[in-house]
Amino acid sequence: MSDAVRAKVKEFILSAFLPGEDPNELKDDTPLISGGILDSIATLKLVMFIEETFNVQVQAHEADKEHLDTITDIVALIASKK
Amino acid sequence: MDFSITDEQRMLRDSIVKFAQGELNDNVIERDRDHVFSHELWRKCAQIGIQGLPVAEEYGGIGADALTCAMALEALGYGCRDGGLVFSLCAHLLACVVPMWRHGNEAQKARYLRGLCDGSLVGAHAITEPGSGSDTFAMRTRAERSGAGWRIHGTKTFISNAPVADVAIVFAVTDPAKGFHGGITAFVVDRDMPGFTRGQKMEKLGLRTSQIGELVLEDVIVPEDAVLGSVGGGAAVFSTAMDWERVLLVAAHLGTMQRLLETSVTYARTRTQFGQQIGKFQAVAHKISDMKVQLEAGRLLVYQSAWRLEHARSAALDASIAKLFVSESLVKTALDTVQLHGGYGFMVEFEVERALRDAIGATIYSGTSEMQRSIIARWLGL
Numbered sequence: 001m002s003d004a005v006r007a008k009v010k011e012f013i014l015s016a017f018l019p020g021e022d023p024n025e026l027k028d029d030t031p032l033i034s035g036g037i038l039d040s041i042a043t044l045k046l047v048m049f050i051e052e053t054f055n056v057q058v059q060a061h062e063a064d065k066e067h068l069d070t071i072t073d074i075v076a077l078i079a080s081k082k
Numbered sequence: 083m084d085f086s087i088t089d090e091q092r093m094l095r096d097s098i099v100k101f102a103q104g105e106l107n108d109n110v111i112e113r114d115r116d117h118v119f120s121h122e123l124w125r126k127c128a129q130i131g132i133q134g135l136p137v138a139e140e141y142g143g144i145g146a147d148a149l150t151c152a153m154a155l156e157a158l159g160y161g162c163r164d165g166g167l168v169f170s171l172c173a174h175l176l177a178c179v180v181p182m183w184r185h186g187n188e189a190q191k192a193r194y195l196r197g198l199c200d201g202s203l204v205g206a207h208a209i210t211e212p213g214s215g216s217d218t219f220a221m222r223t224r225a226e227r228s229g230a231g232w233r234i235h236g237t238k239t240f241i242s243n244a245p246v247a248d249v250a251i252v253f254a255v256t257d258p259a260k261g262f263h264g265g266i267t268a269f270v271v272d273r274d275m276p277g278f279t280r281g282q283k284m285e286k287l288g289l290r291t292s293q294i295g296e297l298v299l300e301d302v303i304v305p306e307d308a309v310l311g312s313v314g315g316g317a318a319v320f321s322t323a324m325d326w327e328r329v330l331l332v333a334a335h336l337g338t339m340q341r342l343l344e345t346s347v348t349y350a351r352t353r354t355q356f357g358q359q360i361g362k363f364q365a366v367a368h369k370i371s372d373m374k375v376q377l378e379a380g381r382l383l384v385y386q387s388a389w390r391l392e393h394a395r396s397a398a399l400d401a402s403i404a405k406l407f408v409s410e411s412l413v414k415t416a417l418d419t420v421q422l423h424g425g426y427g428f429m430v431e432f433e434v435e436r437a438l439r440d441a442i443g444a445t446i447y448s449g450t451s452e453m454q455r456s457i458i459a460r461w462l463g464l
Contacts, residue, residue, distance in 0.1 A: 016463060033263065040317065041398070041460040043263055048395050060185075060311060060318030064264025 005054065006075050012049050013071070017042050028072045033065045043068060050074070056081040085385075091150050095157040101130050102161025110164045110291075114436055117290045119246055123167055128201025132158060132171055137183050141191050142199035148326070148391040152333035152384055159337025163433060165440030166291030168334050173242040173292070174198070176327040178205030178251055181268070181319045185311040190270060194249060206247035207323055208238035208297050223299065225254035225267060231305040232256075234269060237281070238297040242447075245283040245293040248273050251323075252299065253316050266316030269308045277302040288439030321398065327448045328401035329387040332408035335444060336381050339412055342419045342437060343373045349423055360422070369418045376411035383407055399461040406454035409444035416441035 006028070014023055017037055032038045038046060046068060047058045056078060062068075067077045087095075105126050113120065127133060135151045137143025146154060155172065162168050179198050182190060182205075197203035214220035223236025234254050244250070250271050257265040271278055281296025311319045347370060350361030360366045387400035394400075416438040420427035427434050445451040 019463065033261075039460070040262055041457060044321075044396055044398060045461070051395060060315040061264070061313075063317070064314060065260050066264060 002075055002079060005078055006071060008053060009050075009071055009074050009078075012053075013037070013046070016045060016049070026071075029070050031069055032071075033069045038068070046074075050078060054078050054081075087153065091153050094146070094150065095153050098130065098132075098154055098157035099161040101126075102158055106162040106164055106167060111430060111433065111436070113164065114166065114290045115430075117285060117293075119170065119291055119293045120167065121246075123164070124170075124204065125201040127167075127171055128199065131199075133175055133179065133201060134195075134199030135175065137179060137195055137199055141183070141195035143183075143195070148330070148388040149385060152330055152388040155330050155334040156337040156340075156381075156384075159334035160340050161337070163341070163437075164291055165338065165437065166289040168338075169289045169331075169440075169443075170204075170243055170292040172327070172331045172334055173207065174205045176330050177207030177242075177323040178249070180326045181207070181251055181310065181323045182270070184322050185268070185315075185319050186270075187307070189307060190310065194270065198249070203248040204243050204246050206241050206243040206250040206297070208241045208244070208250045209253040209320060210238060210240045212237065212239050221253065221255055221266070223252070223254040225256050225269065228303055231303055231308065232269065234271070234299045234302045234304060236299050238299075239281075240284070240294060241297050242292060242294050244295040244297050245280055247280065247297070250297055251310060251319070252297070253320065256313060256316075260314065263317050264314045266320070267313050268310040268316040268319040269304055270310050271299070271302060271304060271308065275302050275304060286443070288436070288442055290439075324448065325391060325397045325401045328405035328454075329384060329391060329397065331448060332380070332405050332412075332444075333384045333388065335408050335412045335441075336377065336384060338437065338441070339373065339377045339380070339408075339415045342415050342434070343370065343377060345434065346370050346373065346419050346422055366422050369422055373415045373418060376407075376415060380404070380408040380411050399458065402449070402454040402457045402461075405448060406451055406458070410451060412441045412444050413438075 010026060014026060018026060043063055047063050050058055062077060068074055106123055131144040134143030135146045135154055138145050159168055182194055198205050211221055213222060225232045225234045236254060252269045252271045253266055254269060255265055256267040277300040279298045281298045283293060283295040286294060350366050350370060351359055353360045383404040387397055387404040390397040390400050419434045420438050423432060423434055426432045
């Protein structure tokens, strides 16, 4: 289950925010917000993707570095809502 | 797709046009010249529900959905020639009332919303600072834990309604390490809180009956329940304000564009030069045709965006598109209206020069045109 979620999240981040980049460079612990990959609009797009794809609600205070900074964080956030 | 409007929407629109034309336009040239904000007109607008359009009736509003709000503000912009008053009402409604209604807890709604809706309170939204406008990461206002509440310190500038504001939504950094997402918190600050002053009043090119100025917070102590939304959740509050403001402020601009179009058509049909109506000259007719095209296209964008405010996860992209198109169309429409009025258009008593001065700010406030294009580009993945 979490592997499938992880794969979908990674695929989205690669296609939406890292076009043309080597997929192997994006690790589960690559910093997305603090590393500058996700700005405010990208973060909102990611939240919309999470909500629509996994049928969960992300609260306003969860759209931050603590919950969305790495693929591992994102998968954990989704898992916590299932 | 069904583009018809309901009988209720039509009645609301017509009643606001009649009210605005009858009640809001007296002495507007003098009020604009003297930079007068009218509390009397503010209260009149509250009596017909403008300040509480989308707010539930239990809090003193009339419970209109976002699309109906757009139609109502369009009617206000059409009927009211005092662009500054319309702007002040929109700043209050869209950037203070709506975030309070959407993010406030029950105690905050009970305490503030009725007064904000009934005209007894004027609201402001304070995020811009001397060193940070579009670059919100550069915000210097800080809020730190202090006893059971927070101590806020900083200065906000270019704040619409600030010189007359009774309550303000103030944004401050609460966690510098987290940045805009997670590190900014919105606070509700009353004018009477010690250390909170309304600062320097500024003069501007247009929208002169709307007051603008600084808000200064010198170690203002606010209680924990002054936090609007959640600690670190300021970005969500700000996004709500910007989405509603970008869509519905330009809804009012549509009304102004409609009025300028009608003014231009009337003038072009009655003013004669070289033995014929100037509207028969292609150079004039094409300008007016373009006004009509921009108005109709803008209206579709605004109505669609307003619908998305209620029905979609985010209306941010649509809001930027609508704001960009309508604000630039408003400036062009106002400039063309002055141009085709010739020398009369340059004179104060014809009131189109004021419409142009009022329009100039539209591509600057609520995110410049350059920012809107950058936002749209980011949504496209660029």
